[in-house]
Each structure stands twice: as structure tokens, then as C-alpha cells.
Amino acid sequence: MWIVFAGLQLNDPDPLLWITYYGLTAAYTLGALLRKLPARVAVVWGLLMWAVAAIMLAGPGSPLTDASPSLVGWLENEVAREIGGLSMIGLWMLFLAIYVPPNVKRTE
Numbered sequence: 001m002w003i004v005f006a007g008l009q010l011n012d013p014d015p016l017l018w019i020t021y022y023g024l025t026a027a028y029t030l031g032a033l034l035r036k037l038p039a040r041v042a043v044v045w046g047l048l049m050w051a052v053a054a055i056m057l058a059g060p061g062s063p064l065t066d067a068s069p070s071l072v073g074w075l076e077n078e079v080a081r082e083i084g085g086l087s088m089i090g091l092w093m094l095f096l097a098i099y100v101p102p103n104v105k106r107t108e
Contacts, residue, residue, distance in 0.1 A: 006022035024045070032100045039096075042097040046094050047090070052086055053083045056086070
């Protein structure tokens with residue numbers, strides 16, 4: 001799913017940023033499913049994506065300043081869709097951190 005989302009960004013005004021977000025999420029997902037990443041990696045990435053979403057929500061072009069409070073108005077707002085994507089990443093990473101236990105061996 002995250003690879004598809006990354007591919008859909010090719011015709012976005014700022015594709016490299018969004019391909020990076022979705023591509024790294026896909027890589028983290030693979031790492032978690034192979035049990036190669038500690039849960040804190042998912043937590044940090046998810047929190048970072050939520051922080052970026054919060055900054056965008058408070059910034060220019062925010063859907064909060066959109067004159068159309070309807071769902072259709074929000075779906076037509078590019079920043080609102082981007083915030084939605086970042087929020088989905090945050091939720092997914094939280095899911096991975098909780099439900100996919102890592103199998104990382106500690107070297108001490």
C-alpha cells in the first residue's frame with residue numbers, strides 16, 4: 001500500500017518529499033514484518049509524521065482556514081489530504097510498534 005502511495009506522488013508538486021515519507025514507511029513496515037527493527041523506530045517515525053501533520057495543520061493552506069467545512073471541501077484541499085496521509089502513517093507505525101513484536105537480538 002505504501003509503495004502505491006509513493007508511486008501516486010509522481011505527479012505531485014513536491015514528489016520527492018512524499019515519496020520519501022511513503023517509501024520510508026514501506027521500508028519500516030518490511031523491517032518490522034521481518035522483525036529486524038525495534039519498536040522504538042516505528043514509534044519515532046510515527047511521532048515525527050504526526051508532528052509534521054500538526055505543523056501543516058497550523059500552517060498556511062490549512063484545512064482549518066478553508067471556507068468550506070464540508071468533507072468534500074476537505075477532500076479538495078491538498079494540504080488536508082497530505083495531513084491525512086501523514087496521520088495514516090502515524091497510526092500504522094503505532095500499530096506496528098504494538099502488534100508486531102521485534103526479534104532483534106541485543107549484543108551486550
